[in-house]
Amino acid sequence: MNAPTRRPLHAWLLALATAVLLVGGCTTMEPVRGPSVSRVDPVVSQAAALLASGADAQQVAALLGQLDDATLAAQAAALPAGDPLYNHMARALLARGLPLPRPMDRAAWGFDAGARPPADRDGYRPPLKLGVLLPLSGDLAAPAAAVRDGFLTAYYAESRRRPEIAFYDTHGTAGGALSAYDQAASAGNDFIVGPLSREGVDALFRRGTLPVPMLALNQGNAAPPAGNVSFALSxxxxxxxxxxxxxxxxxxxxxxxxxxxxxxxxxxxxxxxxxxxxxxxxxxxxxxxxxxxxxxxxxxxxxxxxxxxxxxxxxxxxxxxxxxxxxxxxxxxxxxxxxxxxxxxxxxxxxxxxxxxxESWTSGRNVPGLPAAASVGPTLPTARGAAARLFAFGHDAWLLTAYLERLAQSPDAHVAGATGGLAIDASGKVLRTPAxxxxxxxxxxxxxxxxx
Missing domain, CATH: 3.40.50.2300 (Response regulator)
Incomplete structure (x- = not known):
């Protein structure tokens, strides 16, 4: 098992950014009172049975798409708190631009920031000690370098308290991801970012409960266990x-x-x-x-x-x-x-x-804390061409790490990142609104x- 590889502050990173983008505000949602429901619609019953059978979210969404707006809203409002179907119906309502009867249920997923110092007023509350799992060697080393450099750019742009960081080589394999995670967990990290491969993410999420929460940098077939998050440009x-x-x-x-x-x-x-x-x-x-x-x-x-x-x-x-x-x-x-x-x-x-x-950054839009992509690319290979998208992805991985508690606790909270608008749904999946x-x-x- 490889020892953690640490990356010091490079001079070119200091020149890349001067500030970090702050989190957007959140609002309180008032319950929406729908018409009373005397019986469960057959489509809703079918959707509940489909969900219980282990069907994926797309299958459930397609079935709920048969409901008209009024029926969908009324049936969602009638579901008891904690019903696993509610979040699926809530996403269908949001997709149609309709208000929610109540915020999405987040109790089953949750997120615990542990012993971190209290959050700043803008929600900034980074980990105490951070492990980053990336394939620093092997076939995925080049894209991993772009993710790493984007992450470190945002990290060093932050002038407030920052965690100690150690990088762990996953070699791009599922087994390497498991070993790197175990090493990072045993080293006392209170949060872990990575791995990058879908196979590695699936292997870790299939473990179920994880001793150290993580922000996975991909989305596989397994859903994030409670308290964990997945982020991908999918x-x-x-x-x-x-x-x-x-x-x-x-x-x-x-x-x-x-x-x-x-x-x-x-x-x-x-x-x-x-x-x-x-x-x-x-x-x-x-x-x-x-x-x-x-x-x-x-x-x-x-x-x-x-x-x-x-x-x-x-x-x-x-x-x-x-x-x-x-x-x-x-x-x-x-x-x-x-x-x-x-x-x-x-x-x-x-x-x-x-x-x-x-991505907001690569399409020429201003991202506070980052100079224009056109000015960075000529001097930094990992931020130009096709790699620029992964550089922006790494940048946003740090933002999510630093503001995760706020995003997890506030249904309307978001971060305007380099890849687009970022939020977290009730299952621990990062939702990205692209430019x-x-x-x-x-x-x-x-x-x-x-x-x-």
Missing amino acids: PEEEGVAAADLLAERGARRVMVINAGDENARRSTDALRARLAELGGVVTDVVGAGIADLTPFAQKEGGVDAIYLAMRGPAARELMPRLVMAGLSGKPLVATSQLLSGTGDSEEDRVLDGIAFPA WSTFRGGYASPLASAGN
């Missing part, structure tokens, strides 16, 4: 955000064109589930290489919008076919993969008008009208 998150944006634009019938890889599949599944919650539907899912899109455009009911889950070069090749099928005037929303393979403004002009999710960008004149630019 394809599912992008699919949900895309469905919300399309719903805001009045699109209910969405055609999906994707590359057929795992990321495309995961984002498409999440888009489909969230659209169902919002009363929409995915009309068709077709491959990026399809020659003729006209039959899909002419189907009964038509197509309101197109969702593109593919890289930039494939999207450029697709655009003439959308024009020929009469679909180019429809709202076009893509995954963040759209940026991959772009950079030539002349070639990328064909992508003008496509909306895609992005939105688009192409203008062949250049990626912030999309101010997309609810950023």
Whole structure:
């Protein structure tokens, strides 16, 4: 087992940031009184049985999507406190822009800040001693370096009390993550950040109760045990955000064109589930290489919008076919993969008008505590190109670590981070609201009208 690897303060880190972004405020939610409910709706009964059988959240959400707004609100209000179905119904209400009968139930998850000094007025309450689990060697060492440097940038930008930090090498494997966690726990750390791999996160979360709480830097199949948190830049998150944006634009019938890889599949599944919650539907899912899109455009009911889950070069090749099928005037929303393979403004002009999710920092928006991404990239390899997204992710991992108690205790609390708006749901999952960008004149630019 490797000894912890410590990283001292580097001169270039001191030059990167001068302050840290403070936590947004929280408000008190007044209960919403719905109409009295004399019986449980059959759909709600089915959803409860589905949840009890071990179904995932997307399956439950799709079923609840069959309820109209009034029924959903009334049935949610009628559920007793602590009912495991309530949080699922609450998320469905929020997705439709409806108020909650009461805040989400957080008692089952909870978070204990232990013996930390009292929080500052803004909610800042970092750990006393912090262990960070990252694959410092092996195939994942390069992306881990970007996460590490972003984390340390935010850490050293904070002028208040900071915990002692030790880094532990996970080698990028599930077994390495388990060993590194045990070493960090036995070293007296009162909080742990990491690991980075989905396999490592699953291996730790399947242990159940963990002696030291952690902020996992990925989301696997296992839910966070009580008091633990998972944070990821996931394809599912992008699919949900895309469905919300399309719903805001009045699109209910969405055609999906994707590359057929795992990321495309995961984002498409999440888009489909969230659209169902919002009363929409995915009309068709077709491959990026399809020659003729006209039959899909002419189907009964038509197509309101197109969702593109593919890289930039494939999207450029697709655009003439959308024009020929009469679909180019429809709202076009893509995954963040759209940026991959772009950079030539002349070639990328064909992508003008496509909306895609992005990180606040990398899309040119101001993030207090961080200089502009364009000024950092030229001097720091781990903050430029594709690595910049992971750098922003690492930055936000520190913010979550420092403000976790406030986020856990206040349903409306949020942090405006480098990757977007951050909050925590009642199950310990970090919810990220991405910024939105688009192409203008062949250049990626912030999309101010997309609810950023």
